[in-house]
Amino acid sequence: MEIVSMKKENAMLIRLKGRMDVVTSPAFEQACDKVILGGDKLLVLDLGGLEYISSAGLRSILGVDKKIKAQGGKLALCNLMGMVKEVFHVSGFAEMFPTFDTVEAALGST
Amino acid sequence: MEIVSMKKENAMLIRLKGRMDVVTSPAFEQACDKVILGGDKLLVLDLGGLEYISSAGLRSILGVDKKIKAQGGKLALCNLMGMVKEVFHVSGFAEMFPTFDTVEAALGST
Amino acid sequence: MDPPDEAVPCRLKLPATLESLDPFQDFVRGQIRESRCPQETQFKIQLALEEALVNIAHYAYPPGGAGWIELACRLESGGKRLWVEIRDGGRAFNPFERGKPDMTASLDKRQIGGLGIFLVRQMTEKAEYRRDGDTNVLTLQFGLDAAP
Amino acid sequence: MDPPDEAVPCRLKLPATLESLDPFQDFVRGQIRESRCPQETQFKIQLALEEALVNIAHYAYPPGGAGWIELACRLESGGKRLWVEIRDGGRAFNPFERGKPDMTASLDKRQIGGLGIFLVRQMTEKAEYRRDGDTNVLTLQFGLDAAP
Ligand SMILES: Nc1ncnc2c1ncn2[C@@H]1O[C@H](COP(=O)(O)OP(=O)(O)O)[C@@H](O)[C@H]1O
Numbered sequence: 001m002e003i004v005s006m007k008k009e010n011a012m013l014i015r016l017k018g019r020m021d022v023v024t025s026p027a028f029e030q031a032c033d034k035v036i037l038g039g040d041k042l043l044v045l046d047l048g049g050l051e052y053i054s055s056a057g058l059r060s061i062l063g064v065d066k067k068i069k070a071q072g073g074k075l076a077l078c079n080l081m082g083m084v085k086e087v088f089h090v091s092g093f094a095e096m097f098p099t100f101d102t103v104e105a106a107l108g109s110t
Numbered sequence: 111m112e113i114v115s116m117k118k119e120n121a122m123l124i125r126l127k128g129r130m131d132v133v134t135s136p137a138f139e140q141a142c143d144k145v146i147l148g149g150d151k152l153l154v155l156d157l158g159g160l161e162y163i164s165s166a167g168l169r170s171i172l173g174v175d176k177k178i179k180a181q182g183g184k185l186a187l188c189n190l191m192g193m194v195k196e197v198f199h200v201s202g203f204a205e206m207f208p209t210f211d212t213v214e215a216a217l218g219s220t
Numbered sequence: 221m222d223p224p225d226e227a228v229p230c231r232l233k234l235p236a237t238l239e240s241l242d243p244f245q246d247f248v249r250g251q252i253r254e255s256r257c258p259q260e261t262q263f264k265i266q267l268a269l270e271e272a273l274v275n276i277a278h279y280a281y282p283p284g285g286a287g288w289i290e291l292a293c294r295l296e297s298g299g300k301r302l303w304v305e306i307r308d309g310g311r312a313f314n315p316f317e318r319g320k321p322d323m324t325a326s327l328d329k330r331q332i333g334g335l336g337i338f339l340v341r342q343m344t345e346k347a348e349y350r351r352d353g354d355t356n357v358l359t360l361q362f363g364l365d366a367a368p
Numbered sequence: 369m370d371p372p373d374e375a376v377p378c379r380l381k382l383p384a385t386l387e388s389l390d391p392f393q394d395f396v397r398g399q400i401r402e403s404r405c406p407q408e409t410q411f412k413i414q415l416a417l418e419e420a421l422v423n424i425a426h427y428a429y430p431p432g433g434a435g436w437i438e439l440a441c442r443l444e445s446g447g448k449r450l451w452v453e454i455r456d457g458g459r460a461f462n463p464f465e466r467g468k469p470d471m472t473a474s475l476d477k478r479q480i481g482g483l484g485i486f487l488v489r490q491m492t493e494k495a496e497y498r499r500d501g502d503t504n505v506l507t508l509q510f511g512l513d514a515a516p
């Protein structure tokens with residue numbers, strides 16, 4: 001999995017690419033931990049490049065959400081595609097997070 | 111396996127690279143068939159880049175030798191290395207062909 | 221190459237560790253290559269396999285022990301269906317005896333658990349468990365044409 | 369990662385075709401990766417495996433049938449030795465009953481044959497055959513430190 005994070009005006013944006021599985025999700029959690037320490041109030045995950053996610057990935061995202069909420073921030077997801085979109089829907093995770101069709105919409109969601 | 115053949119003054123030189131196994135040796139035989147049709151009297155095989163050979167590879171070389179002899183030509187081998195050298199020795203094939211340490215020596219062997 | 225005969229499933233047996241996950245996935249990927257099924261279907265198969273295999277690696281054997289997993293698979297119905305059997309020698313555990321996780325619980329209250337088995341069920345046409353002597357046997361069936 | 373327990377060999381079962389050769393070689397390559405044995409030793413292991421597997425693909429089963437090969441392997445003696453077992457369900461054939469090929473025959477007279485089995489013997493520390501019910505079982509042992 002490729003993880004690219006960048007600072008936006010009022011938020012951090014993290015773009016994920018590739019496969020988010022039991023082996024790769026810990027790296028995602030670490031990347032998010034740094035961002036959360038940075039104190040940003042909105043974390044946008046761009047999943048447009050993600051082709052695969054398993055329960056380990058969902059669990060990581062849930063964990064990140066809890067941490068960011070604990071410091072008064074929030075998580076927004078965008079660009080869910082293909083199998084990733086379906087796993088979010090089937091698992092009920094799609095209803096637990098604000099999800100958007102574009103990065104711009106997600107960034108504007110504060 | 112990579113097979114590169116080039117015309118030398120009085121001979122054809124074929125350089126082999128990679129693995130000569132049951133799957134790749136037919137391509138070697140085909141390459142030699144063309145050369146033999148061309149009527150060259152000396153065919154030099156440079157095995158310096160070959161890292162692996164199996165009995166299928168030995169059998170191919172034996173077959174090429176027979177064909178080239180049938181039209182009055184001969185085969186010379188050079189640059190036997192590592193595992194390839196050992197397989198030639200252990201199988202007795204090293205004694206069945208003229209083998210040389212360098213391409214130049216093999217080319218000068220007419 | 222002819223499709224493998226339905227009577228002879230291909231098999232791979234490896235240690236029950238997370239390091240074995242990729243070789244198992246590669247193995248199944250190799251088996252279904254010739255079926256040319258949609259990539260999204262392949263991802264769903266990989267998801268069910270990951271969930272099932274990770275659970276065995278995590279829970280089936282006592283820690284530190286030398287557990288194994290054996291995966292057998294074959295194409296069926298002329299390449300339209302994939303049959304997978306996953307065996308382990310760990311403690312008896314029927315994953316389908318548990319209830320479904322509570323998908324309606326609010327995010328804060330929700331327990332993180334049960335999701336893996338739920339996804340196995342969702343991604344398969346059929347998923348069955350049986351105990352065979354000292355062995356857990358999980359049988360999964362996937363349609364290869366379209367999404368299940 | 370700990371070396372796999374000596375009691376649990378890893379296994380791979382595939383159709384008895386030449387297409388299975390590379391997956392078998394990859395499988396064994398993966399198993400001995402952690403032993404860090406010299407590349408030349410690895411090539412010799414690959415040679416013995418190729419000869420044994422190709423013979424099964426070519427000769428063990430009636431043409432057109434759906435034969436299988438199962439290869440099991442494990443590191444032994446703390447990673448100093450590789451044990452390989454190759455099984456097939458083809459007709460009974462003991463490769464080590466035959467005499468050695470005549471290595472002294474002149475090139476022209478020499479029969480091309482018997483070389484594969486001869487190389488299996490040369491590349492192994494130990495090579496044994498037994499018939500187990502309907503199955504041919506070839507057991508090969510390789511030293512991983514240096515050339516045999
Ligand atoms: N092979 C197994 N052996 C024993 N217990 C298991 C096994 N697989 C799963 N479990 C138990 O079932 C629970 C639910 O598994 P799962 O649905 O994958 O969710 P999770 O792993 O997220 O908890 C696990 O927490 C574990 O307690």
Ligand SMILES: Nc1ncnc2c1ncn2[C@@H]1O[C@H](COP(=O)(O)OP(=O)(O)O)[C@@H](O)[C@H]1O
Pocket residue numbers: 165419423424427428458459460461463480481482483484485486
């Ligand atoms: N698995 C097998 N079943 C039946 N016959 C076999 C088997 N393996 C080898 N043979 C026979 O043994 C002979 C010698 O095999 P080998 O030493 O590999 O040399 P080659 O394949 O070059 O003839 C083969 O030609 C074949 O007749």
